Amino acid sequence: MTAQNPLLIPELRKLLASGNTEALQEFCSEGHPADIAELITALPGQEAWSLLSHIDLPLRAEIFSHLDDDLQVEMIDILRREEIVRMVGEMPHDERADLFKRLPEERREDLLPALAQAEREDIRRLTAHVDGTAGAVMTSDYATLSSEMTAALAIEHLREVAPDRETIYYAYVVDKDRKLLGFVSLKDLILARRNALVKAIMHRDVIFAHVEDDQEDAARKIQKYDLLALPVINGKDALVGIITHDDAMDIITQEHTEDMEKLMAISGRHEEAVYMKTPAWDHFKNRSPWVIMLAFLGLVSGFIVQSFEGLLSQFAILAAFMPMLADTGGNTGSQSATLVIRALALNEVSPRDIFKILGKELQVALMLGLLLSVIAFGRVVFFGGGSTGTDNFSLEAIGWAIALALGLQVVTSTLIGALLPMAAARIKLDPAVVASPALTTVVDMTGLLIYFTTVKLTLGI
Amino acid sequence: MTAQNPLLIPELRKLLASGNTEALQEFCSEGHPADIAELITALPGQEAWSLLSHIDLPLRAEIFSHLDDDLQVEMIDILRREEIVRMVGEMPHDERADLFKRLPEERREDLLPALAQAEREDIRRLTAHVDGTAGAVMTSDYATLSSEMTAALAIEHLREVAPDRETIYYAYVVDKDRKLLGFVSLKDLILARRNALVKAIMHRDVIFAHVEDDQEDAARKIQKYDLLALPVINGKDALVGIITHDDAMDIITQEHTEDMEKLMAISGRHEEAVYMKTPAWDHFKNRSPWVIMLAFLGLVSGFIVQSFEGLLSQFAILAAFMPMLADTGGNTGSQSATLVIRALALNEVSPRDIFKILGKELQVALMLGLLLSVIAFGRVVFFGGGSTGTDNFSLEAIGWAIALALGLQVVTSTLIGALLPMAAARIKLDPAVVASPALTTVVDMTGLLIYFTTVKLTLGI
Numbered sequence: 001m002t003a004q005n006p007l008l009i010p011e012l013r014k015l016l017a018s019g020n021t022e023a024l025q026e027f028c029s030e031g032h033p034a035d036i037a038e039l040i041t042a043l044p045g046q047e048a049w050s051l052l053s054h055i056d057l058p059l060r061a062e063i064f065s066h067l068d069d070d071l072q073v074e075m076i077d078i079l080r081r082e083e084i085v086r087m088v089g090e091m092p093h094d095e096r097a098d099l100f101k102r103l104p105e106e107r108r109e110d111l112l113p114a115l116a117q118a119e120r121e122d123i124r125r126l127t128a129h130v131d132g133t134a135g136a137v138m139t140s141d142y143a144t145l146s147s148e149m150t151a152a153l154a155i156e157h158l159r160e161v162a163p164d165r166e167t168i169y170y171a172y173v174v175d176k177d178r179k180l181l182g183f184v185s186l187k188d189l190i191l192a193r194r195n196a197l198v199k200a201i202m203h204r205d206v207i208f209a210h211v212e213d214d215q216e217d218a219a220r221k222i223q224k225y226d227l228l229a230l231p232v233i234n235g236k237d238a239l240v241g242i243i244t245h246d247d248a249m250d251i252i253t254q255e256h257t258e259d260m261e262k263l264m265a266i267s268g269r270h271e272e273a274v275y276m277k278t279p280a281w282d283h284f285k286n287r288s289p290w291v292i293m294l295a296f297l298g299l300v301s302g303f304i305v306q307s308f309e310g311l312l313s314q315f316a317i318l319a320a321f322m323p324m325l326a327d328t329g330g331n332t333g334s335q336s337a338t339l340v341i342r343a344l345a346l347n348e349v350s351p352r353d354i355f356k357i358l359g360k361e362l363q364v365a366l367m368l369g370l371l372l373s374v375i376a377f378g379r380v381v382f383f384g385g386g387s388t389g390t391d392n393f394s395l396e397a398i399g400w401a402i403a404l405a406l407g408l409q410v411v412t413s414t415l416i417g418a419l420l421p422m423a424a425a426r427i428k429l430d431p432a433v434v435a436s437p438a439l440t441t442v443v444d445m446t447g448l449l450i451y452f453t454t455v456k457l458t459l460g461i
Numbered sequence: 462m463t464a465q466n467p468l469l470i471p472e473l474r475k476l477l478a479s480g481n482t483e484a485l486q487e488f489c490s491e492g493h494p495a496d497i498a499e500l501i502t503a504l505p506g507q508e509a510w511s512l513l514s515h516i517d518l519p520l521r522a523e524i525f526s527h528l529d530d531d532l533q534v535e536m537i538d539i540l541r542r543e544e545i546v547r548m549v550g551e552m553p554h555d556e557r558a559d560l561f562k563r564l565p566e567e568r569r570e571d572l573l574p575a576l577a578q579a580e581r582e583d584i585r586r587l588t589a590h591v592d593g594t595a596g597a598v599m600t601s602d603y604a605t606l607s608s609e610m611t612a613a614l615a616i617e618h619l620r621e622v623a624p625d626r627e628t629i630y631y632a633y634v635v636d637k638d639r640k641l642l643g644f645v646s647l648k649d650l651i652l653a654r655r656n657a658l659v660k661a662i663m664h665r666d667v668i669f670a671h672v673e674d675d676q677e678d679a680a681r682k683i684q685k686y687d688l689l690a691l692p693v694i695n696g697k698d699a700l701v702g703i704i705t706h707d708d709a710m711d712i713i714t715q716e717h718t719e720d721m722e723k724l725m726a727i728s729g730r731h732e733e734a735v736y737m738k739t740p741a742w743d744h745f746k747n748r749s750p751w752v753i754m755l756a757f758l759g760l761v762s763g764f765i766v767q768s769f770e771g772l773l774s775q776f777a778i779l780a781a782f783m784p785m786l787a788d789t790g791g792n793t794g795s796q797s798a799t800l801v802i803r804a805l806a807l808n809e810v811s812p813r814d815i816f817k818i819l820g821k822e823l824q825v826a827l828m829l830g831l832l833l834s835v836i837a838f839g840r841v842v843f844f845g846g847g848s849t850g851t852d853n854f855s856l857e858a859i860g861w862a863i864a865l866a867l868g869l870q871v872v873t874s875t876l877i878g879a880l881l882p883m884a885a886a887r888i889k890l891d892p893a894v895v896a897s898p899a900l901t902t903v904v905d906m907t908g909l910l911i912y913f914t915t916v917k918l919t920l921g922i
Contacts (some may be wrong), residue, residue, distance in 0.1 A: 030666060034686055059890055157757055159651050163737055168648055169630050186647060187629055190620050223714070225493055226707035228689070245706050246687035252710065253684070253807075256717040260799055270736030275804035276817065280824035287796050288829055295833055306781040312773075319780050320767040323905050324759030326787055331755055331898045333747050336720055343736035346714075351911075356737065363741035368749055372756055379760055437792045440901075444784050 007305055009042055016051055024054040028063065037066035045074045055084075058163075070277065073102055085114045089302035091167055092109030094247070097126035125240070134218040135211030135252060138232045138241030143171040147199035151192040158186065166244055170229045173202050178238040180231055182206055208233055211240060219248035221349075259345070262430065290437065297441040301448055308452040309419045311461070317384050318455060321402055322448070328408045329447040330440035332368055333417030334362050337439055340431030341421045341431045351426040357418055365414035369407035377403040393459055405451045412450060413443035448456065477512055485515040488823055489524065490895055498527035506535045514544075519624075522551030531738065534563055546575045547634040553627055555600030555708070558587035587702070595679040596672030597692045598712060599702030604632040608642055608660035612653040619647065627705055631690045634663050641692055643667055669694055672701060677716045680709035681808070699808040720806070723891065750896065758902040762909055770911040772922070777843050779916060782837065783909070790870045791901035793829055794878030797822050798900055802882045802892045803850035812887040818879055826875035830868035838864040854920055866912045873911065874904035 015023050028036050028051075040048045040063065048071070052060050064072065064087060076084060077097070088096055088111075100108055100123050110363045112120055122140050129135030145154050158168040171189075171232055173182040182202030192201045208231045209218040222230050229242040278286075305312070305322075312318055340357060343349045349357060380399035417439055421431035476484050482614060489497050489512075501509045503523065506631055509532070513521050525533065525548060537545060537560070538634055549557055561569055561584050583601050590596030604626045606615050619629040632650075634643045643663035653662045669692045670679040674799075683691050690703040706815060739747075766773070766783075773779055804810045841860035878900055882892035 015752070032666070032686055038602060140866055155651070162648055164654055168651075186625055186651075190616070190629075191623055200591050205493070207493060222620055223707070223710045224494055228706075238503065245689075245710075246684070249684045249706070249710050249713065252717075256713075256720075257803055257807075259717075260721065260803055260902060271746065275800055275809055276814070276821075280821050280828070283800075283821070283825045284828045287793070287825065288832060291792050291796070291829055292836070295785060295836055298788040299836075301784035301788070301843075302781040302840070305784065306778070309777045309780070312780055313777055316770045316774055319769070319770070319773055319783070320763035322780070323762035323766065323787060323909065324756060326784060327759040327762075327898075327902055327905060328752065328756050330791070330901065332748070332754050334898065335752070338735055339744075342718055342721055346718075348736055353737070360737075360741050360744070364744045364748065367745045368752055371749060371753065375753070375756055375760075379763070383764075436716075437788075437795065440791065444788060448784065 006454075008039055012039060012051070013043075013047075016047065016054075019054075021054045024051065025059075025447050027058060028055050031057060033059070033062045034066045036063050040067065041071060042048075045071070049075055049078050057086060058090055061087050065091050065095040069098075069102055072099055076107065078102060081111065081114055084111060088115065089119065092139060093126060093141040094137065094166075097123050097139075101127050129211055132215055133211060134213040134230075134232050134243060135241070135357075137218070137247055138211075138243050139166050140241050140246075141166045142229070142231075142239075142242040143168050144174050144178075144239070145171045145184065145198050147173050147175075147197070147202065149198045150194065151189045151196045151198065151201065152185070152194040154198050155186070155189050158189075160379065164440050165263055166242070167229055170227075171314060172206075172231055172239055172242070173198055174239050177236075178240075180233055180237065180239045183231065185228075203430055206231060206404075209243065210234075215243075218243050219251040222248040223252070259341075284419040294437055294441045298444070301441070301444045302450075304445060304448045308448075310458060311452055314461070315398070315455070317380070317398065318402075318452075321406075324376070325406060325409055325447050326440075326444050327453055328372060328406065329413035329443040332365065332410050333413035333443045334440050336364070336414045336417035337421055340418050344421060344425050345432050353424050357416060357422065361414050361418040362411070365411040368414070371412035372410055373403035373407040376406045376420055386458050397459060398455075401455045405454035405460060408450050408454060409443075409447045412446055416443055416446065463567045466512070469500055473500060473512070474504075474508075475625045477508065477515075478517075485512065486517060486520075489516050490520060494520065495527045497524050502528065502532060506539055510536055510539050516595040518547060519551055521649070522548050524696075526552050526556040530559075530563055533560055537564060537568065542572065544577055545572060549576065552579060553600060554583055554587060554602040555627075558584050558600075580791040581654050590672060591674050594672060595674040595676055595691075595693050595704060596674050596702070598679070598708055599672075599704050600627050600708075601702050603625045603690070603692075603700075604629050604698070605639075606632045606645065606659050607634050608634050608636075608663065610659045611655065612650045612657045612659065612662065613655040615645070615659050616647070619650075627703070628690055631703075633667075633692050633700055633703075634659055635700050638697075639701075639873065641667060641669065641694055641698065641700045644692065646689075664670045667692060670704065671695075676704075676712050678718075679704050680712040683709040684713070713799050720802075755898055755902045759905070761887050762905045764900070764910045765906060765913075767907075772917060773915055775922070776859070778841070778859065779863075779913075782867075783912075785837070785871055786867060786908050786912055787901075787905050788866065789833060790874035790904040793826065793871050794874035797825070797875045797878035798882055801879050805882060805886050805888070805892050810885050815880075815883050818883065819876060822875050822879040823872070826872040829875070830871035833871055834864035834868040837867045858918075858920060862916045865919060866915035869911050870904075870908045870917060873907055877904055877907065 012027065015027060031039075040051060043051065052063065052075075055063070064075070067075070079087075088099075091099070094121075100111075103111070112123070115123070126138070126140060141164060143155065143158055143161055149157065154171065158165075158171060160363045162168045169186045171184055171186070172180060173184065175181055182199075183206050184198060184202045188201050188203075207221055207225050207227065209221060211232055211234050218230055218232070221227070222243065227245065229244045230248070231239055232241045232243060234240045340349070344351075377399040380402055381395050384395050384398065420439060420442075424431045473488065476488060476849070482603055492500075501512060504512065513524065516524070523759065525536070528536070549560075552560070557580075561572075564572070573584070584819050587599070602625060604622055606618065610618065615632065619626075619632060623629045632645055632647070633641060634645065636642055643660075643665045645659060645663045649662050649664075668682055668686050668688065670682060672693055672695050679691055679833060681735075682688070683704065690705045691709070692700055693702045693704060696700045801810070805812075814921045838860040841863055842856050845856050845859065874890070881900060881903075885892045
């Protein structure tokens with residue numbers, strides 16, 4: 001089955017109209033649940049549910065878990081309470097907790113008492129953590145073993161619990177207080193002698209996260225150590241959940257999206273890709289604060305220009321270089337900021353390396369500045385004739401002044417571009433937040449000041 | 462063991478000086494190979510190798526595989542041929558192929574004949590694919606099964622081959638021509654009856670990639686379907702490799718770095734994070750082409766300004782609004798471009814949705830444009846007095862003209878921001894390449910034309 005194949009929708013609707021449960025069940029079990037979920041997304045809520053109701057409970061819960069957040073909430077509104085309760089019992093624990101987090105208060109209050117005590121407790125525990133922490137993304141359906149089991153018994157145990165566990169490839173060894181003692185992989189168990197004890201095989205040096213750790217740090221651990229899952233412990237060193245490799249990948253993708261949006265000064269938090277579904281008004285609310293703030297900063301640049309009005313009316317050619325000056329400053333500053341932000345994000349450099357980084361950026365900036373100065377000088381000398389004011393000074397003199405100003409602008413904006421994210425990281429802010437548009441506006445201001453001052457001083461006016 | 466704990470280095474060097482193989486072996490097997498590799502990176506090449514030579518071959522190969530690319534190549538230069546050959550035999554197949562790709566030609570020619578025929582062939586096959594394709598990132602050390610095996614025999618087989626396979630949690634069922642028939646997970650095998658046949662348990666609807674598929678598409682499949690590994694087939698439908706979940710995560714991170722760099726107009730391809738190690742001259746070469754190209758485009762903006770010199774000298778206040786106009790156009794354009802690029806990358810929208818997207822962006826742009834126009838109008842009326850030319854027209858009239866121009870600029874730049882990446886995607890270019898700095902420069906030009914023309918027409922001069 002091809003994902004998102006629109007040709008399958010009419011076929012699906014025909015099957016649905018016929019009410020042939022067996023055919024529907026077969027249709028849905030042939031494809032991957034993620035693909036079936038995509039097909040269902042194209043159907044209206046009531047029809048989508050009627051399709052799901054034809055399918056076996058475990059597969060139904062799996063497909064439902066793959067639906068996007070809004071559709072899940074929409075469908076919960078359609079369903080009867082008993083149906084929800086049955087399905088929720090089959091969902092992965094983290095998906096189930098996420099669903100409850102998104103339900104309206106009264107709906108949640110209505111559903112929770114209908115669940116089994118253990119499920120209710122589990123949801124309460126998983127939803128208790130602050131968004132963005134390891135605790136908020138972990139799941140509680142992991143496998144545990146006792147250290148005194150033999151390998152054969154451990155495999156038998158994993159086999160029994162497999163249907164209800166997110167993964168059985170990693171199992172965690174805990175004591176009676178759920179303190180994490182070690183972990184074994186199913187591969188370890190299969191390679192071991194049948195009567196070897198778990199405590200003899202297990203890895204004691206377990207890599208783990210704390211519930212309150214940042215979700216991205218936890219995901220990066222999974223990436224760095226090539227793990228299938230990362231155990232999460234609470235303040236008492238007790239195992240409370242795991243984060244799986246697929247969730248880690250989603251966290252990293254989500255952080256990427258947020259990084260890019262921060263770079264482009266878009267606020268608002270998305271848990272999933274939602275461009276088309278976000279109403280224009282919400283887009284406006286996400287984007288306008290930064291645009292407005294930066295526009296006000298842009299007005300400051302305007303006042304700087306206004307204060308040099310005399311100089312500008314005397315040398316009209318200066319205005320012609322303002323766009324190039326601003327763009328070049330923004331470009332070189334953004335380049336160094338991006339490289340530094342990325343290096344910080346990948347833990348390649350730390351705020352302590354600031355002088356090494358400034359040293360390297362200075363070298364790059366001097367080369368770029370020299371090159372651009374030559375271009376600007378050429379532009380003035382070859383195409384600058386005829387502008388107001390060019391009669392009183394030689395074109396060469398004006399060219400030198402502008403070239404010098406541009407070179408200085410490149411060097412300062414490159415250094416500011418490297419400095420701002422480092423400073424943000426130092427005071428524990430996200431480096432990405434100070435980048436691109438904010439930076440562009442800042443180097444605009446410094447650039448204009450440098451520009452007019454340099455020209456004034458160089459030409460002696 | 463804490464990663465990157467600098468306190469461990471003196472301890473390690475002391476152990477190394479004592480030459481106590483047993484203690485060194487214990488030290489290195491206690492930590493995760495990725496952490497040991499980080500510690501070793503802090504040692505000079507010769508000392509690093511002397512440490513590794515104290516360790517068991519399998520662990521040695523594992524730690525070596527975690528070293529960064531440059532250090533691997535550096536160490537290969539130190540080692541004797543027999544030592545390399547022995548270690549290469551133990552490395553994961555994809556890591557081994559990557560290493561050979563990076564070795565200088567003569568070193569490769571020197572080493573290849575010393576390897577076993579099968580290894581040589583394997584390296585030749587894995588290095589034959591174009592960078593950036595699924596073929597170039599896949600590994601060949603996967604497990605296969607025959608469809609006629611029983612579950613018990615299959616588990617026994619996986620157990621035997623486990624030490625040489627990247628994963629045994631997924632096994633692929635192939636026929637005698639290596640054509641991919643299906644796959645089973647170790648969980649499926651463990652849950653099945655002992656004498657159930659593999660062909661009865663296996664999933665026939667396998668999700669796979671072609672060797673020449675883009676590496677990012679392959680990684681996104683692993684992400685979408687929550688896979689541990691994705692099989693890769695060649696033009697004859699034969700299984701030739703797998704891509705594992707950890708490699709998929711690295712691919713996604715790498716693509717993100719490249720996206721961010723494209724957004725900031727930095728060329729050059731990095732396979733790994735290398736900011737500090739990249740010489741300033743290489744940074745210059747990566748960054749200057751775009752900066753220069755954009756500077757030339759900025760000169761075009763300059764010519765536009767120059768052509769309106771008369772207007773500017775008559776109304777000096779117009780120059781004061783140039784920075785705000787340029788910045789605001791750049792900001793709003795970048796915002797819409799970023800959202801569209803991200804939605805395209807996550808397959809949330811396709812180039813066919815262009816009118817829906819333009820419709821949404823138009824709504825957002827009208828709201829943003831209205832808001833910014835009001836701000837600009839207020840700025841002119843309250844702080845614009847006293848500038849040259851403001852005597853001949855009322856401040857209100859000038860304010861209206863500038864506000865209208867700014868509103869038009871916001872709308873056009875937002876639409877251009879959405880349009881350019883869609884157009885790039887349509888002609889199969891990477892959408893990210895047309896974003897931020899290139900876009901900023903384009904909307905600068907359109908913005909200046911809009912600005913001066915609108916003011917001229919509105920004021921009737």
